[in-house]
Structure formats: structure tokens, C-alpha cells
Amino acid sequence: MAATRATRIAALTAGLSLLVGVSACATDSGGTTDDPIVIGASLPLTGEFSQGGLDTQQGYEVWVEMTNETGGILGRDVEIVIRDDATNQNTVVTNYNNLISVDDVDLLLGSQSSLLNIPASSVAERNEMVFVCPSCGSPDMFNRGFEFIFFSQQAVATDQARVFAEWIAALPEDQRPKTAAYPSLDDPFAGPVVDGAEAILSAAGIETVYKDIYPATTKNFDSIVAAIAASGAEMVVQGAQFEDGVNFVRSMNRAGYEPDILYQSSSPTYGQQYFDGVGEDNTQGVFFSSSYNSVASTPGNAEFVAKYEEMFGGIPPEDAADGFAAGEVLKAAAEAVGGIDDQRALADWIRANEVQTILGTLSWNENGSPKGDFLVGQWQDGSAQIVLPAEAATSETIFRWRGAAFE
Amino acid sequence: MIALTQTLILGVLAGAVYALMASGLTLIFGVMRVINIAHGAFAVLAAFLTYSLWSAFGLDPLLAIPFIMVVMFGIGWVVYQGAVRHSRGSHVSMTVLVTFGIALVLEGVMGIIWGNRSASIRTDYTDASVEVGPFFFPQVQLLAAAIAVVVLIALYFLLNKTWLGRAIRAASVNESGALLVGVSVAAVAALTFAIGIATLGAGGAMLGAIQPIVPGTHYQWIARLLAIIVLGGLGSLPGAVIGAMIIGVTEMLATTYVGSAWPVAVPFLIIFIVLIVRPQGIMGARLREDLVS
Numbered sequence: 221m222a223a224t225r226a227t228r229i230a231a232l233t234a235g236l237s238l239l240v241g242v243s244a245c246a247t248d249s250g251g252t253t254d255d256p257i258v259i260g261a262s263l264p265l266t267g268e269f270s271q272g273g274l275d276t277q278q279g280y281e282v283w284v285e286m287t288n289e290t291g292g293i294l295g296r297d298v299e300i301v302i303r304d305d306a307t308n309q310n311t312v313v314t315n316y317n318n319l320i321s322v323d324d325v326d327l328l329l330g331s332q333s334s335l336l337n338i339p340a341s342s343v344a345e346r347n348e349m350v351f352v353c354p355s356c357g358s359p360d361m362f363n364r365g366f367e368f369i370f371f372s373q374q375a376v377a378t379d380q381a382r383v384f385a386e387w388i389a390a391l392p393e394d395q396r397p398k399t400a401a402y403p404s405l406d407d408p409f410a411g412p413v414v415d416g417a418e419a420i421l422s423a424a425g426i427e428t429v430y431k432d433i434y435p436a437t438t439k440n441f442d443s444i445v446a447a448i449a450a451s452g453a454e455m456v457v458q459g460a461q462f463e464d465g466v467n468f469v470r471s472m473n474r475a476g477y478e479p480d481i482l483y484q485s486s487s488p489t490y491g492q493q494y495f496d497g498v499g500e501d502n503t504q505g506v507f508f509s510s511s512y513n514s515v516a517s518t519p520g521n522a523e524f525v526a527k528y529e530e531m532f533g534g535i536p537p538e539d540a541a542d543g544f545a546a547g548e549v550l551k552a553a554a555e556a557v558g559g560i561d562d563q564r565a566l567a568d569w570i571r572a573n574e575v576q577t578i579l580g581t582l583s584w585n586e587n588g589s590p591k592g593d594f595l596v597g598q599w600q601d602g603s604a605q606i607v608l609p610a611e612a613a614t615s616e617t618i619f620r621w622r623g624a625a626f627e
Numbered sequence: 628m629i630a631l632t633q634t635l636i637l638g639v640l641a642g643a644v645y646a647l648m649a650s651g652l653t654l655i656f657g658v659m660r661v662i663n664i665a666h667g668a669f670a671v672l673a674a675f676l677t678y679s680l681w682s683a684f685g686l687d688p689l690l691a692i693p694f695i696m697v698v699m700f701g702i703g704w705v706v707y708q709g710a711v712r713h714s715r716g717s718h719v720s721m722t723v724l725v726t727f728g729i730a731l732v733l734e735g736v737m738g739i740i741w742g743n744r745s746a747s748i749r750t751d752y753t754d755a756s757v758e759v760g761p762f763f764f765p766q767v768q769l770l771a772a773a774i775a776v777v778v779l780i781a782l783y784f785l786l787n788k789t790w791l792g793r794a795i796r797a798a799s800v801n802e803s804g805a806l807l808v809g810v811s812v813a814a815v816a817a818l819t820f821a822i823g824i825a826t827l828g829a830g831g832a833m834l835g836a837i838q839p840i841v842p843g844t845h846y847q848w849i850a851r852l853l854a855i856i857v858l859g860g861l862g863s864l865p866g867a868v869i870g871a872m873i874i875g876v877t878e879m880l881a882t883t884y885v886g887s888a889w890p891v892a893v894p895f896l897i898i899f900i901v902l903i904v905r906p907q908g909i910m911g912a913r914l915r916e917d918l919v920s
Contacts, residue, residue, distance in 0.1 A: 266734070267843035270743035307843065406888060434887035437847045439838055442637045442765060443882040450630055463745060463839050470838070473754035474765040490745075497747040497839050499754070 256297040257560060259284075259550070260319030261329040264336060267307030268436060271462045271490060272539045273332045276354055277302055279536070279543025280329060282527050287547065293554050301325060305336060312336045316343040326560050329546050332539065333461075334358030334377070334409040341369045350566045352549045354542035358408035362587040368567045370584055372546040372577070373511040374592035377409045378416035380509045381457065383608050384483055384596045385417040388455070389424030395626060397454035397480055401430035403444055403468070404459030413485040413509075414459040421457075429453050438464060441471035449477035460487040466497035473502065482621040483507040488599060489538040495602070503599035505619035510597040511579050512541035513606045515614060520548070521578040545577040552576075629761050634883045635876060636762055642875025643772035644837070648830035648848070649855040649867040650779055651823030657862030658799040658819040660719055661711060664726040667848030668733040669824050673699050673831025674840045675737055678746045681835075688748055688836040689770060696828040703824025707817045715816060730845060737842035745839040753836050771833040778829050779868065785822070786864070795819050799862065858898045860911020869909055873897065 261280060264273035284300050292298055301323050305312035312331050319325050320343070330353025331340050337356035344351035345366045352370045353361075357377040361369060375382070388396065400421055404414040411433060422428060429451040434444060445468065448456065456479045458468055465487020472478070488494050488508035495503055514525055514535050524544055528536040536544075552575045553566045560566070574583040583591045596608035598618060605615035617625045652666045663669075673695050680686040680694070706729060714725040752766040786792035797805040798815045805812055834840065855874050859866025874894045881893035901909060 266738055266743045268841070270841060270843060271745055274743060403887065432887040434882075435891055437850075437891055438887065439847070440637075440641055440878075442641075442768075443634055443879040444887055446630070446633055446637065447883055463841065463844075466745070466747065466839050470754050474756045474767075475763055476756060476758070493745050493747075496749070497745065499749050502754075 254296065256299045257293050257327065257554075258323065258325045259298060259300045259327045259329055259547075260303075260316070260323055260325030261300065262303045262305045262312050262315035262319065262331050262336075262340060264307040264312075264332055265302075265304040267305075268463075269307045269333050269336070269461070271493060272355065272486075273304075273307070275490075275537045275539035276332045276543040278528070278532050279354070279540035279545075280547060282524060282531055282536075282540065283544045283547030285531065286523065286527055287551060293551050294559070300329075305331060307333075307336070309336060309339045312340045313343055316340050320344075320347050320349065327550055327554070328352075329543075329550065330354055330356055333407075334361060335407060337361060338408060341366065344368055348563055350550070350553070350563050350570070352546045352570075354546040355539065356409075357412075359412055359589075360408050362585075362589040366588065368563065369588040370549065370567075370570050371588060371590050372549045372582060373542055373579060373594075374582065374590055375594050376589050377412035380413045380485065380594050381417035381483065382420065383593055384507055384509060385420035385457075387596070387608055388426070388481070389420055391626070396424070397426060399427045399429045399451070399453050400455040400457060401448040401451060401453035401479075402428060402432075402457050402459075403430070403448065404433050405461055405464050406433045406435050407459070407461060410459030410461060410485055412459075414457055417457045417483070421455075426455070434464070436461075436464075439467060441468045442474060444468075445471040445475045445477055449475050453479055455479055455481040455483075457483045458485065458487075460484045462487050462490050462493070466494065469498040469502050469506075478622065480620045480623065481507065485509065488597070488604070491535065491537045491604065495599075500602050501622065503602065505621040505623060506599045507607075508597045508599075508604075509594040510538055510604070510606065511545075511594060512536075512538045513595060513597075513612065513614065514541075516578070516580070516606075516612070518578050518580050519576045524578050541578055545579045545582070548577045549575050549582065630883065633762050634879045636764060637768075638876030638879035639872060640765065640768035640772050640875070641879060642872035643775040644768065644830060644833060645851065645855055645875050646868045646871035647771065647775035647778060647833070648827055649852045649859075649871050650782060650864060651825070651827040652852050653856040653859065653862055653864060653867040654782070654795075654826075655820055655823040656856065657864075658795055659711075659715060659722075659816050661715070661722040661726065661820075662719060662853070663711075663820075663823070664723055664849055665706075665730040665733060666726075666827060666852055667845035667850075668730040668737075669699065669703070669827050670831040670834055670848055671840055671842060671845045672702070672733055672737060673828040674835030675741050675746065675842075677832040677835040678741075678748050678840065681748050681750075682746075687750060688832050689774075692774065692829050692832045695832045696825045699828030699831070700821045700825035703821035704817055706824075707820040711820060712813075712817070730849070734842045734845060741842070743842055745841050746835075747839045748835045750836060767833070767836050771830075771837065774829055774833060778826055779864070782822075782826060782864065791815070791818065854895065854898055856908075858894075858901055858908055860908030863908070863910035866908055866910030 287298050303315040332355045334356050337353045341351050402414045430448050465484045488506050553569050557565045595606045598607045607618045677688050677691050680691045714722045755766045756763040794810045794815045798812045855870040859870030877894045878890040881889040
């Protein structure tokens with residue numbers, strides 16, 4: 221009787237092994253032939269950062285469409301699974317865990333904002349999956365010793381305003397502001413942008429007369445602007461997301477406060493939304509840093525702009541372009557390595573190489589932070605222009621906020 | 628002294644807008660013991676409706692207010708009959724769950740209709756100020772304050788000078804007694820909910836003119852509005868006004884004199900202190916249950 225039971229167990233075990241083996245073979249076989257490559261991403265499609273999240277989603281979708289039209293990756297079509305994290309740090313972690321363990325995605329793309337990508341990237345790192353994020357410029361992303369995280373823009377937040385600040389610092393003394401105010405959103409990206417600018421401007425002798433951090437719940441900027449106006453600041457450098465940037469400009473108008481120079485980190489890059497929020501007159505002369513210029517002659521940009529226009533209408537916003545570029549980095553790595561299974565090989569390749577994207581040529585430090593410089597943009601006559609560096613400029617004139625041009 | 632006065636001016640104007648939005652919330656709680664977590668979402672909905680009227684027909688938000696109030700009254704009545712009514716008489720936590728569900732549904736519906744992107748209303752007065760000596764009074768907030776005064780006075784007369792008002796007050800004080808004297812408490816509750824949402828409609832319309840609106844931002848509003856009515860005393864209309872003024876002024880004072888990061892913390896610190904001294908809030912009445920516990 222015991223022998224019979226042992227036989228049965230052995231037979232069952234063998235049968236199960238065969239079944240598992242057959243299904244594993246089937247999976248392997250499908251996985252290396254014609255099955256689409258599934259890419260997973262979580263984005264803030266609702267909630268506080270939905271503005272940027274929806275733009276990034278469009279960028280991802282344009283990239284998938286164009287990639288499939290040109291043969292996919294390694295001859296396989298690409299599919300993307302996007303989950304909404306509602307701008308919630310807990311949800312974004314759950315989403316990436318589910319993308320990896322439930323949806324069984326092959327590759328990952330990042331979320332939108334450092335706030336969400338900091339926790340999200342921990343999930344990717346723990347699972348040893350490459351994580352190319354289109355919007356994760358906080359220095360806190362890259363000081364954790366992670367090996368699989370890459371930011372697919374030109375510079376981290378502390379360097380985002382560097383080109384702008386160095387230009388201000390180099391102005392002739394009679395044109396250079398003497399005092400500056402630095403209000404900033406309490407955010408791992410916005411704060412370092414302001415800190416980086418202040419370090420350069422202070423070293424140039426521009427006195428800091430106001431510096432403070434406000435929470436994301438701040439809707440009414442009247443008292444903040446009144447305090448800045450009372451400080452007599454001739455220049456304002458604001459670390460802003462979107463809504464706070466718009467509300468800040470509205471409060472400046474109500475207070476009748478008009479500094480010579482106004483720089484906002486992210487808000488002005490939201491194109492039409494920003495234009496509608498503050499009104500055309502108030503956009504004039506607003507500085508911002510930008511990773512993207514829609515009229516740039518970078519490889520593939522004209523095709524991207526045309527496809528975006530076809531799919532969604534209008535000129536692609538910066539976050540859409542950043543999303544597209546993240547996809548380009550992932551594709552370049554996969555095709556150079558010749559596969560997608562060895563994620564460490566993909567990470568090593570990205571770290572050691574340059575990638576041509578619609579944002580320009582991107583390259584990375586050991587910790588996954590990018591090596592380049594941002595463009596400096598300025599709203600002029602109702603449209604966003606690139607004004608610095610000179611070789612990338614689309615406008616040779618640089619204006620004061622709602623005022624005359626610099627000589 | 629100029630800075631302090633300017634800060635107080637801005638605080639009172641902000642408080643007036645808060646009062647307009649919080650009045651409906653406290654009214655609804657006073658009559659039905661329903662904590663309407665969807666109140667912020669209804670405010671954002673009113674702002675989006677105002678935005679649509681402005682962008683499609685060029686209708687000024689001020690002129691849109693009567694229409695918005697009527698529409699919000701209707702929406703409030705339908706939502707009450709469809710969902711809130713069923714949680715009346717349940718434990719207050721059940722009403723929190725039901726109205727939280729309504730808030731999520733409203734957020735989703737707004738996302739479908741208007742998208743999860745920012746919408747902005749801009750008129751001649753949204754960025755302008757009235758200057759008096761060294762002080763500035765933001766026009767949009769002056770107008771909102773004026774509307775708050777009109778709506779709150781109208782609400783006061785409704786509650787104190789009309790049969791419906793007496794029925795509402797009777798139902799809020801003693802539901803069984805009101806039933807005994809012939810008040811249809813169910814109908815009064817539906818009307819009260821709808822009136823609360825209608826008054827919020829005026830606040831929501833002005834909210835759209837004051838700042839950009841996004842569906843997901845309603846959570847921030849409900850947190851502030853709940854703080855106001857708890858501070859003023861749950862169910863008390865004068866308490867909501869006083870609470871709104873205190874929160875508005877302390878937010879501005881905290882921003883100016885403590886730091887921009889403190890306008891959330893300082894008002895809550897004040898609420899803690901007030902509630903230690905007066906657990907029922909500034910104008911709230913102590914209930915029999917409170918005394919027993």
C-alpha cells in the first residue's frame with residue numbers, strides 16, 4: 221500500500237513537472253518571439269499633479285505609437301500599461317508592485333514628479349528593473365546608491381536654474397538686480413531649483429531679502445506676495461509646480477507688485493494652461509528652465525511634433541516631450557544590448573553611453589543623474605521662446621518681466 | 628503697523644470666502660447630523676459649472692451665481708434623495724462614508740467632463756485691487772465677501788423669518804418634536820441639504836474666479852471647511868462665520884509672521900486650544916450626550 225502511494229506521488233510529481241515544464245516552455249517560447257513587449261508605468265492622472273501626469277501619458281502614448289510604426293523594439297511591438305496613482309505616494313508604490321508582480325511587465329517607465337518617483341524608484345531598484353523616469357530631478361533621487369534609476373532630462377533640480385542664474389550674475393552691474401526673493405513649494409524638486417539659483421546669485425552679490433517654503437495646500441498667495449513686496453525684492457525666483465505659480469502671479473497683480481525679473485521653475489512650461497491661468501500680458505518676460513523646445517532640430521523631433529499634433533492636437537508640452545524621451549532611452553538601451561531580460565546589462569549600457577533624444581543628447585553619471593544643462597525659456601508675445609544658451613536660442617532678445625528688453 | 632493691517636485685511640477677506648463655503652456645511656450638519664465630506668467636491672463642481680458658462684457664453688461669474696445656485700440646489704436635492712437620505716439616522720461615521728463616496732464620484736465625473744487639468748476664469752476684476760492709502764483690497768475677494776454677506780443675511784432671514792426656517796430649526800433641535808407638530812422632517816432634510824449645497828454654489832462660483840480649479844483639489848477644501856465648523860461649533864451658522872474669520876486671519880498672520888509653511892498648522896493649534904477650553908466649539912451647544920459622556 222505504501223509503495224502504491226509512493227508511486228502515485230511520484231507519478232503526480234512527474235506529471236506536474238511536465239505540466240510546469242510545458243507551460244514554462246510555452247512562456248519562454250512566446251516571450252522571445254512575437255509577444256509584445258509590455259511596459260508599465262504609473263502616472264498622476266488625477267489629483268494635484270494631474271496636469272503633468274496627463275501630459276506625460278500623452279508623451280508615452282506617442283512614443284508607443286511611433287515605435288510600433290517603425291518596427292517596435294527588437295522586432296516586437298510595444299504595449300504600455302498605465303495606472304493612475306492619483307498623486308499619492310502610497311498608491312504609486314502599490315502600482316509599481318502590481319505592474320511587476322501582477323501585470324508581469326517587461327520594462328518600466330517612471331512616474332511624474334520627484335515626489336512620486338522617489339518612492340516608486342525604490343520598488344524598481346528592489347526588483348532590479350531599469351527605471352527611466354521623465355520627471356525626477358530631485359537630488360534625493362540619486363543619493364541612495366541605486367543602480368537602476370536614470371533621469372531622462374538634461375540636469376537635476378539643483379542645476380536646473382544654473383544657466384539662468386549665471387546669466388543674471390554676468391549682467392552689467394547697472395542692469396543686475398540687487399535683491400532677490402525665493403519663495404518655493406515644499407517639494408523635493410522645486411526646493412533644490414531655488415537653492416541652486418540662490419547659491420549662484422548670492423555669490424554674485426545679489427542679496428537674499430526673502431526666502432520661504434510654502435506647503436502644497438497654499439492657495440492664497442496674497443500675504444506671501446505682500447511680504448515679498450515689502451522686502452523690496454527686485455527679482456523673484458519661485459520654485460513652483462503649476463497652480464501655485466499661477467496663483468502667485470495673480471497675487472502679484474493684486475498687490476501691484478512688479479519685480480524686474482520673474483523666474484518660475486515649472487509653471488510656465490505648461491503652455492496653454494499657464495497662458496490661460498495668468499493671461500497673456502502677465503506671461504511676457506517670465507523666465508523658466510526647459511528641457512524641450514518644440515522647434516528644435518534634434519533627431520526625431522519634427523516627427524514627434526507631427527505625431528503629437530495628429531493624436532492630441534496642438535504643440536506638445538514639455539512633459540509630453542520628456543515622456544517621449546524616456547521611451548527613447550529605454551528603446552536605445554534594449555536595442556543596443558540586444559534583449560530586455562538582463563536588466564543589469566540595460567542599466568550598465570545607459571550609464572556608459574549617450575542617447576540621442578528629442579531633448580538633445582543625454583548622458584549619465586554613475587548614480588543615474590544626467591550630465592547636461594537645461595535650456596532657459598522666456599514667454600515673449602504670447603509664446604514660449606528659448607533664450608539661453610545662445611546657440612540654442614529661438615529669440616535673441618531677453619525681456620524684463622512685463623518690461624523693456626535687456627540691452 | 629501697515630504690514631499688520633494689510634495682513635488683517637487679507638485675512639478677513641479670505642475668511643469671508645471661507646464663511647460662504649462653510650455655511651452650508653454647518654447647516655447640513657445642524658439639521659441632519661450629516662458630516663458632508665463631499666462639500667469640497669460640490670464647491671469645485673460649482674466652480675467648473677461657472678467656468679463652463681464663462682468659457683462657452685462669456686457669462687461673468689458674478690452674473691452666473693443665481694443660475695449656479697439654482698443648479699446646485701437641484702443637484703443637492705437629487706444627491707440627497709439618491710444617496711444621503713439612506714444614511715440618515717445611522718451612526719455619523721456612516722454618513723462620512725456615504726458622502727466620501729459621493730466626493731469620489733463627483734471627482735470622477737468632473738474628470739470625465741472637464742478633464743483632470745486646470746481651468747482658469749479670468750475677468751477684469753480677478754487680478755485687480757482697490758487701493759486705499761497704503762493698503763490694497765483684492766477686488767475678487769471684496770466681491771466674494773460682499774456676496775458672502777448677502778447670502779449669509781438671506782440665509783439668516785430664511786432660518787429666522789420663514790416657516791421653512793422655523794421647520795429647519797425645529798428639526799435640528801428636536802426631530803421627534805418637529806414630527807409631532809406636523810413638520811415633514813424628511814422633506815425638510817432634503818430641502819436643507821439642497822439649500823446648503825446652493826449656498827455653497829455661490830462660494831464655488833467665486834472660487835473659480837479666485838484661483839485655477841482642478842477636480843482633485845477638493846480634499847484640501849473639505850479639510851479647511853471641517854476645521855472651520857468644528858472651531859465655530861458644529862451646526863452653528865454664526866459659529867461658522869466666526870470660525871471662518873479666525874481661520875482666515877490666523878492663516879494670513881501665520882504666513883506673514885511665522886512662515887509660509889505654518890498657515891495650516893497655526894489655525895489647527897488654535898482649534899486645539901479652543902476645543903480644550905470649549906469642547907463644543909465657540910458657538911456650539913453642548914448636547915445631552917456630551918454631558919452624559
